[in-house]
Amino acid sequence: MSTTDDHLRFFPYEEPYPNQREAMDRVDNALARGQDVLFEGAPGTGKTLSALVPALSHAREHDRTVVITTNVHQQMRQFVEDARAINAVEPIRATVFRGKSSMCHIDVDYQECQTLRDTTRSLVDDQADREQLEERMEQLTDDLRDDGDGSAAEARQAVAEELDALDDDIEEATNTCDYYYNNLTGDTDEFFSWLFDDVRTPDEVYEYAGSRGFCGYELLKEGMENVELVVCNYHHLLDPTIREQFFRWLDRDPDDVITVFDEAHNVEDAARDHASKSLTENTLDAALNELDETDDSRAEPAENVLRAFAEALRATYDDRLGYGERESVGENWTDVSIANDDRRDDLTLAFLDRYEGSGIRAECDLALQLGRSLDEDYEDAYKNGEATTRRECQTLQAAGFVSAWMDGGAELGQHPVVSVRRDAGTDEVYGRAELYTCIPREVTEELFGEVYASVLMSATLRPFDVTKDVLGLTDPATLAYGMEYPxxxxxxxxxxxxxxxxxxxxxxxxxxxxxxxxxxxxxxxxxxxxxxxxxxxxxxxxxxxxxxxxxxxxxxxxxxxxxxxxxxxxxxxxxxxxxxxxxxxxxxxxxxxxxxxxxxxxxxxxxxxxxxxxxxxxxxxxxxxxxxxxxxxxxxxxxxxxxxxxxxxxxxxxxxxxxxxxxxxxxxxxxxxxxxxxxxxxxxxxxxxxxxxxxxxxxxxxxxxxxxxxxxxxxxxxxxxx
The missing domain is CATH 3.40.50.300 (P-loop containing nucleotide triphosphate hydrolases)
Structure with a gap:
């Protein structure tokens, strides 16, 4: 059987479109070399299967996972249809992944969910430990009854004390998630059998799991090991932090992952958005209030540096809003110019003018240290039931941004921006500082360098040399097919x-x-x-x-x-x-x-x-x-x-x-x-x-x-x- 015939077993239809067979062969050859592919094909000419069929064939032969991604909702539905068609002729293990917020049954944010997971897992571990200790208690009681062994009496007393402590911990474990608890304690075999019987959408997973009291999102994460195909959104790959977690859920090293980007002409803007950082005036004010409540020696230097930045931000946009402009500010963010050709931006200059202290870097470091400490305290308070919600540390967010602003604001490709908007509730104008990332390869070059290979496909990728430069690709194979219809x-x-x-x-x-x-x-x-x-x-x-x-x-x-x-x-x-x-x-x-x-x-x-x-x-x-x-x-x-x-x-x-x-x-x-x-x-x-x-x-x-x-x-x- 030829290589072509081998990968065509994943092709779900009777006959490929014109050029589709050649495209599959060329993608297959590039993957065999570990080479990235830039693939342009006219709309409606079967690009998805041209990339997916050889990628799946390669992944099965070499024990790798294919991750296909898009930022267009309709394309996500098309991926599911194509994956189901493939599964009908050549069974594959596939999952369709979506962000947690749209799949949560109790509607909490990401950080709170993470804490609930930890507290729930701790509860289940404590309950398991309690069962073991109870069995040990019964054994020691029997030993004591049989021969009155003094050592058994001492051991029994120690176990009783451990049981009392565990009972207290279990009773205090109030901030937990019932759905995740059922994941950890229930029988999920039926769910996974159902999940891999076909290609299931996130909505289907949400309904099926929820009706049985499970958290479908966490079960999806658990079931991603050993899958051959994952369908997801851009942010799972373009956000470096999320990508690291995502590959961990896959139980894959990056070199065992093949990425396929659809509508890849959008990767440039999407990567730019993921790399940009921002900090609102509201977060700064919340951080200052947080520090005012904090009895810690690091609070004073942290407040000193953050207050100077907050005052500089307000002064900067006040100076930029001319007569009548403040009244015209709406509910959408509007940029005000602060950049200068021959020196740092006006916000940085205003910050330096207002700052008085032992050093911005030193006080930012102290603020970051304090922020991490406060964040751990909030985590513990939520886990222990002392708080009903998981509080976010505003000091940590603000200090991290100010450090990044001072370190990176003058670098090539980092553009400092101030924006303003009107709060719909208070009708007050407030500001935001942002480090806007101009060159997307700062995000994408690392991604494409660490995975085994990537296929970027679109109807509009040419000129290829520009795409290669902008995204930081090294020597990709290039394929271009025009419209072959009459x-x-x-x-x-x-x-x-x-x-x-x-x-x-x-x-x-x-x-x-x-x-x-x-x-x-x-x-x-x-x-x-x-x-x-x-x-x-x-x-x-x-x-x-x-x-x-x-x-x-x-x-x-x-x-x-x-x-x-x-x-x-x-x-x-x-x-x-x-x-x-x-x-x-x-x-x-x-x-x-x-x-x-x-x-x-x-x-x-x-x-x-x-x-x-x-x-x-x-x-x-x-x-x-x-x-x-x-x-x-x-x-x-x-x-x-x-x-x-x-x-x-x-x-x-x-x-x-x-x-x-x-x-x-x-x-x-x-x-x-x-x-x-x-x-x-x-x-x-x-x-x-x-x-x-x-x-x-x-x-x-x-x-x-x-x-x-x-x-x-x-x-x-x-x-x-x-």
């Missing part, structure tokens, strides 16, 4: 509408041209239409401009506060709806629109992200980190390439199978072959996608769409009149 089933038009520069978007003539072109696109689509804009504001603008046209059917508007799943359902259920949304929203990737669910998709403008200080910081960090790769690495790596990736993701929402057909539109002259100089973005697309772009004037689009859809007999009845 080319006659799709048209991709680059429409020469005016270039939607920010300065041009308010021009009435520009708006009229774009609105008219969008109206044509919606009217000549036999089915529903997806319209992606640079922002929700632009989506709302054109929704209003088209709302009065009765020929356009149902017009749906997405927004930051909308239920996107409800909107998606309304679009799918309609015969002729159009959805106006942002390219940076949740519907631009990871969501399939099959057949009439969406026949036409349009990206309006070149949707560069909103320019912000954070984005400028990322650009600056990339300029310095990758200066030897590109003359303009900051713009290219941080702005242009991510924007084109998002655009390509949006275009991929339609044409999801070989029989599907549709039209994809790019509305902006910068997408065309016209001479736009440095503003042109056409060359940022992969070559084969550029070759499919058909330039067209906005006035001719309706005729082109009419001809295409007529050729596919797509109209139900008479087609619309041009």
């Amino acid at each position: 080319e006659e089933n799709r048209r991709t038009y680059s429409v020469a509408t005016p270039a939607l520069f920010a300065s041009e978007r308010d021009d009435p003539a520009t708006q009229e041209t774009v609105a008219s072109t969008l109206a044509d696109a919606v009217r000549f689509t036999p089915g529903s239409t997806l319209l992606f804009f640079p922002s929700y504001g632009e989506a709302e603008r054109y929704h209003e401009l088209l709302a009065g046209d009765p020929e356009l059917g149902t017009l749906l508007l997405d927004g930051s506060g909308q239920d996107t799943e409800q909107l998606r359902t309304r679009l799918v259920d309609s015969d002729d709806a159009a959805l106006f949304t942002s390219l940076w929203g949740t519907l631009a990737e990871g969501v399939s629109f099959d057949d009439d669910d969406a026949r036409t998709v349009a990206v309006v403008g070149v949707p560069y992200p909103r320019l912000s200080e954070r984005m400028e910081a990322v650009q600056d960090a990339y300029d310095r980190a990758f200066a030897d790769r590109s003359r303009d690495a900051g713009w290219e790596y941080a702005v242009e390439i991510p924007t084109i990736r998002k655009t390509r993701q949006a275009l991929g929402r339609v044409i999801r199978s070989p029989d599907d057909f549709g039209v994809r539109l790019l509305l902006d002259k910068r997408y065309t072959s016209a001479d736009m100089g440095k503003y042109s973005v056409r060359d940022a697309f992969p070559r084969e996608e550029r070759e499919e772009l058909v330039d067209i004037g906005p006035e001719k689009l309706k005729f082109a769409m009419l001809n295409f859809y007529t050729d596919h007999d797509a109209y139900d009845g008479q087609p619309p009149e041009p």
